[in-house]
Structure formats: structure tokens, C-alpha cells
Amino acid sequence: MPTRGRVATRIRFAVKAAPIPEIIRVLDDEGAEFDVASVGEIELCLRQGVAAEKLSYGNPIKKAADIARAYALGVRGYAFDTEDDLLRIAEHAPGVGVECRFCATVAQSRTPFGMKFGCAPQETAPLLVRARDLGLTVLGPYFHVGSQQLDPAAWRTGIEEAGRVCAALAEQDIAVASVNVGGGLPIPYAGADAEAPAPAVIAAVIERAAVEFLPAAAGLVVEPGRALVGSAGTLHAEVVAVRTAPDGRRWVYLDVGRYNGLAETENEYIAYRFVTERDGDPVGDAVVAGPTCDGDDVLYQRTRVPLPTTLRAGDRIQILDTGAYTASYSSVSFNGFPPLTVDVSGPERK
Numbered sequence: 001m002p003t004r005g006r007v008a009t010r011i012r013f014a015v016k017a018a019p020i021p022e023i024i025r026v027l028d029d030e031g032a033e034f035d036v037a038s039v040g041e042i043e044l045c046l047r048q049g050v051a052a053e054k055l056s057y058g059n060p061i062k063k064a065a066d067i068a069r070a071y072a073l074g075v076r077g078y079a080f081d082t083e084d085d086l087l088r089i090a091e092h093a094p095g096v097g098v099e100c101r102f103c104a105t106v107a108q109s110r111t112p113f114g115m116k117f118g119c120a121p122q123e124t125a126p127l128l129v130r131a132r133d134l135g136l137t138v139l140g141p142y143f144h145v146g147s148q149q150l151d152p153a154a155w156r157t158g159i160e161e162a163g164r165v166c167a168a169l170a171e172q173d174i175a176v177a178s179v180n181v182g183g184g185l186p187i188p189y190a191g192a193d194a195e196a197p198a199p200a201v202i203a204a205v206i207e208r209a210a211v212e213f214l215p216a217a218a219g220l221v222v223e224p225g226r227a228l229v230g231s232a233g234t235l236h237a238e239v240v241a242v243r244t245a246p247d248g249r250r251w252v253y254l255d256v257g258r259y260n261g262l263a264e265t266e267n268e269y270i271a272y273r274f275v276t277e278r279d280g281d282p283v284g285d286a287v288v289a290g291p292t293c294d295g296d297d298v299l300y301q302r303t304r305v306p307l308p309t310t311l312r313a314g315d316r317i318q319i320l321d322t323g324a325y326t327a328s329y330s331s332v333s334f335n336g337f338p339p340l341t342v343d344v345s346g347p348e349r350k
């Protein structure tokens, strides 16, 4: 495989991480492309003035009617991971560019996709050949190492597998335009995630692997969500109550929980950092819970969360790095609690 210098890389923001008009407009001005998961996200981007050719319909789970609508709206890039979806794309979006998502054999990330998406690596090339034969434009292979992926080697493995796909396609006279290395770039949260590898570390791994395993003419697409917006948000919450449970553990109840913004605390996957007005006072471990009557609305009971022992109802508490996968995860009104509101007006409130 010929070696090369710096790899041409395009950034494609995963809109689902923060479907907020101001963010989309800023990233559009910066030259980003956009990964959209639904017709709703396509329309959101178009309303912000994003050109349709900068949109890629990256969700492999889509109805025929959604493909037809996306095509009518001008979207010309699609991801798929089954022949079934490929046939729907060929029928309702003729001639468009396609990426085939495969399930890279990588270490589990903090919020893994499991087996929900992606064909087997060895199915990728035959599916892309089929795409060519159906009159579609082959863009290339695509993988996502799982969100909040802490192991940079995951991208190396994915790129090595993508390289095999490129080689198999070359034998069929198909030149890969780009390899999509997905999102998954982590940000520093609490606990073990505080040591999350920096973007530059992962970029160096990606670049080395691309030089080693991919054809020189193939560009790269990186599709981050969390890494672009996670640290841009702070959730301003209030302590509703503090009590000692019958087992002796201290519980701190907040006015936000799993159903209004903190869905990623499911399985205690994402360990957010808290800042309180009483930081500096003595601390003790606490169970942290949301405000609803649902027994699952508990943010952390296995993860150690040290909080000031002086914390009281009415205290304000900030939850840091909540810019990704929060506001749009809010339920409409579970238990009557309103969804989160987003304030993009400027400096954080004190």
C-alpha cells in the first residue's frame, strides 16, 4: 500500500448530539458536514441554511418513505448496513453515494452500540459491490467504535478492517472515495474517564493507521458528536431533597434526572462532574437521583459521588460537560416535569 503524508479529513457533525440551531449554524460556517439520523434532523439543518449536499443520512434504520423524502430534499449521501436497506436506497434515492457500516471488532466503549448496527466486516465489500451494481455511487466503508471510546487502538483496528474492504473493492475496480471512521471521540468526565485520551492522541492513531492500511487516494470522514459539543454545556440544577435511606446511605435528589436530560446515566455509563455552592465543605458519598416517582430515575448508586455533607434542599448544583446527548433526550413531560431548556446566550450563569 503506498504511503502518504497528511490525510485529507472531513468533519461531519453528528447532529443528534446537540440538535441546536445555533450550533449547526456555527459548525456550518466552520465548514463542517452533518450526519443526520432522520427527516426531522434534515429539515432542522436545511432551516439553518445548510446546503443539502453537506448532509449525510447516517442512520441505517430508515423507512422507504424517509429515504424518498430525504432524496426529495436533496440529500445525496446515505449509510446502510443490510441489503434490505440498500435496495430501499437504490429504489427511492437512485444514484446517490453510499457508505456501508460494518461492526468493527473493537473494545467496548462507555456507551456501546452492541450489535445494533453494522454488517460483519467481511460482508462490507460484497455489499458495496452490490451497491455499484444497483447504480449507486460507492463512497466507502464506515465504522463507529462506540460512543465515549477510551481506547485509541479501536480506531486502528477499524481502519485496518476498512483497509481490507478497500483492497477487496479494488479487485472489483471500485476506488474508495473516503473511509468514515465514525464518532466515539471521548471527553473527560469524572472517575476513570477523567483520563480520556485527548483528540490529538486519537487523531495521531487514525492518521498512522490510515497511512498504513488505506489506499492513498481515499480521504477520511470523522463523525464526532460528543467531542464537539459535550464540554460546551453546563446543566443548572437544584437540590430538591436530601435524606438518609433505611440502609443508611445518603440520597441527594435533584430536579433533573434520567427522564429530563440525563439519559446517559443509564447503567451509570457516563459519570458527570458536579459543582455545588458548598464545594470546600466536608464531603461524603451520596446516591444521586432524579425527581420523578420512577424507581429507575437514579443517576448514580454504584459510582462513588462525593458531595458536600452540608448540601441542602434549594442548593444550586451544576452538572458539567452536559452539552451532548442531554436536551434532546428529555422526555416531553414524564411525571409532569418539563423538558430541559437550552440557553445559548453566553457566559454561564453563576
Ligand SMILES: Cc1ncc(COP(=O)(O)O)c(C=O)c1O
Residues within 6 Å of the ligand: 014, 016, 017, 035, 058, 059, 144, 146, 147, 148, 182, 183, 184, 185, 223, 224, 225, 226, 227
Ligand atoms: C451514526 C452516528 N455517527 C456519529 C455519532 C456520534 O458519536 P459520538 O457522539 O460518540 O462522537 C453517532 C452517535 O450515536 C452516530 O449514531
